[in-house]
Amino acid sequence: MTKKITLPITDEAIQDLKAGDSVLLTGTILTGRDAAHKRLYELLEQGKELPVDLKGELIYYVGPAPAKPGYAVGPAGPTSSYRMDKYAPALMDLGLKGMIGKGARSQAVIDAIVRNHGVYFAAIGGAAALIAKSIKKEELLCYEDLGTEAVRRYTVEDFPCIVAVDAQGNNVYETEPLKYRKKGLI
Amino acid sequence: MEYRTISAGTITAAVKRLFLDCNYYIGGDILAALKNAREQEASPVGRSVLGQILENDAIAAEEQIPLCQDTGMAVLFVEYGDKVCVDGDFEEAVTEGVRQAYRDGYLRKSVVSDPVFDRVNTKDNTPAIIHTKIVSGSTIKITAGGKGFGSENMSAIKMLTPSYGAEGVKQFILDTVFAAGPNPCPPIVVGVGIGGTFERAAQLAKKATFRPVDSENPDPRYAEMERELLTQINMMGFGPAGLGGSTTALGVNIETAPTHIAGMPVAVNICCHAARHASTEI
Numbered sequence: 001m002t003k004k005i006t007l008p009i010t011d012e013a014i015q016d017l018k019a020g021d022s023v024l025l026t027g028t029i030l031t032g033r034d035a036a037h038k039r040l041y042e043l044l045e046q047g048k049e050l051p052v053d054l055k056g057e058l059i060y061y062v063g064p065a066p067a068k069p070g071y072a073v074g075p076a077g078p079t080s081s082y083r084m085d086k087y088a089p090a091l092m093d094l095g096l097k098g099m100i101g102k103g104a105r106s107q108a109v110i111d112a113i114v115r116n117h118g119v120y121f122a123a124i125g126g127a128a129a130l131i132a133k134s135i136k137k138e139e140l141l142c143y144e145d146l147g148t149e150a151v152r153r154y155t156v157e158d159f160p161c162i163v164a165v166d167a168q169g170n171n172v173y174e175t176e177p178l179k180y181r182k183k184g185l186i
Numbered sequence: 187m188e189y190r191t192i193s194a195g196t197i198t199a200a201v202k203r204l205f206l207d208c209n210y211y212i213g214g215d216i217l218a219a220l221k222n223a224r225e226q227e228a229s230p231v232g233r234s235v236l237g238q239i240l241e242n243d244a245i246a247a248e249e250q251i252p253l254c255q256d257t258g259m260a261v262l263f264v265e266y267g268d269k270v271c272v273d274g275d276f277e278e279a280v281t282e283g284v285r286q287a288y289r290d291g292y293l294r295k296s297v298v299s300d301p302v303f304d305r306v307n308t309k310d311n312t313p314a315i316i317h318t319k320i321v322s323g324s325t326i327k328i329t330a331g332g333k334g335f336g337s338e339n340m341s342a343i344k345m346l347t348p349s350y351g352a353e354g355v356k357q358f359i360l361d362t363v364f365a366a367g368p369n370p371c372p373p374i375v376v377g378v379g380i381g382g383t384f385e386r387a388a389q390l391a392k393k394a395t396f397r398p399v400d401s402e403n404p405d406p407r408y409a410e411m412e413r414e415l416l417t418q419i420n421m422m423g424f425g426p427a428g429l430g431g432s433t434t435a436l437g438v439n440i441e442t443a444p445t446h447i448a449g450m451p452v453a454v455n456i457c458c459h460a461a462r463h464a465s466t467e468i
């Protein structure tokens with residue numbers, strides 16, 4: 001069964017999510033990846049204020065391709081999340097509710113998800129043209145000089161993803177491959 | 187000796203076309219392998235993921251938009267005939283083709299100038315990685331592809347020594363794929379280069395990822411190794427998008443070269459299901 005979620009995501013909605021659930025998100029999400037995370041993190045280290053309010057937000061790890069004329073956005077699939085592992089716990093402790101990306105996370109990130117009652121969603125890597133269909137609008141928030149890596153706000157409708165790590169710390173990247181792993185591997 | 191002259195503009199136009207084509211249209215070999223995998227996949231989630239990848243690739247082709255947002259770093263293998271004369275700067279002609287494709291084709295510019303300190307985007311996706319080999323003949327053959335870094339980052343090289351034997355080679359390849367897990371957007375294509383020197387092994391591994399996924403190494407011993415590795419990798423259970431399943435790889439391609447008496451370098455270049463490459467002969 002697919003769960004429909006309206007953003008901003010509530011604590012109750014998060015409580016309801018189980019690792020492996022298929023989800024469609026509707027509302028707004030932030031975007032940011034390597035370079036933007038590095039800048040945000042450096043500001044935090046210097047005790048400075050961030051140019052975006054992360055409270056209650058989801059951040060999508062994405063660096064979109066340019067939009068062709070007539071399109072709201074260009075192809076925009078997830079990038080590998082582990083590269084943001086260094087920064088994610090600090091951002092979650094500031095109020096970030098969750099992340100959308102692809103691939104496994106570190107234990108420190110999973111701990112931060114549990115500690116902050118958050119969630120980590122997986123989108124399908126390499127399904128960028130399909131995913132872009134659910135992104136209706138984009139708005140630049142900061143770091144325009146980073147080009148594709150700038151921080152934007154996306155308005156999404158039925159954005160497809162899967163609960164990869166739920167608020168209890170259950171992790172599909174741990175549990176699911178084991179179900180299909182066969183003995184006899186050399 | 188008769189020389190054939192090819193204009194720099196012809197090279198630029200051909201390179202531009204290759205990068206547009208490979209980013210919009212997934213190859214027939216990958217498409218067939220994805221469809222076959224969807225039939226065979228044991229996991230319902232895996233089948234759904236494969237279905238979405240196929241839908242994605244159909245949208246990209248239909249609308250002529252990149253199938254993945256990471257349109258990669260431009261990699262080209264050139265076989266340059268020794269009876270060809272290009273009326274201009276060959277490398278600049280190729281670079282201009284890359285520049286035009288990424289600019290006019292709405293491809294993402296993903297290259298930064300300095301790797302460690304500046305990391306400033308060059309804004310036209312150049313420079314490209316160009317591997318040129320002079321061959322005998324009067325044509326230029328170019329195989330080009332955009333290499334995404336989600337999978338490139340999961341690649342590895344090891345200077346194995348002869349006593350490791352075939353078992354050691356297989357173990358290193360399997361260890362590399364296992365460590366990559368869900369990150370390189372499975373189902374993956376595994377390119378392996380064995381032999382040569384440090385850099386030749388790596389180059390062969392990249393070349394192997396450009397080989398059609400339904401092809402096999404002409405040497406039956408390596409063809410057998412390719413099949414065996416594919417079976418083993420698909421026993422790992424990572425499955426489509428790493429969400430569990432029986433399709434972790436679509437194929438394993440091995441390329442080899444003579445090497446030194448003391449060595450047996452093995453490079454494993456991992457490529458995602460967006461295994462984009464296109465070829466042309468001018």
Ligand code: SF4
Pocket residue numbers: 077078079125126127254255256257333334335336337338369370371458459460
């Ligand atoms: S690994 Fe491949 S499919 Fe995945 S995001 Fe990168 S280029 Fe796209």
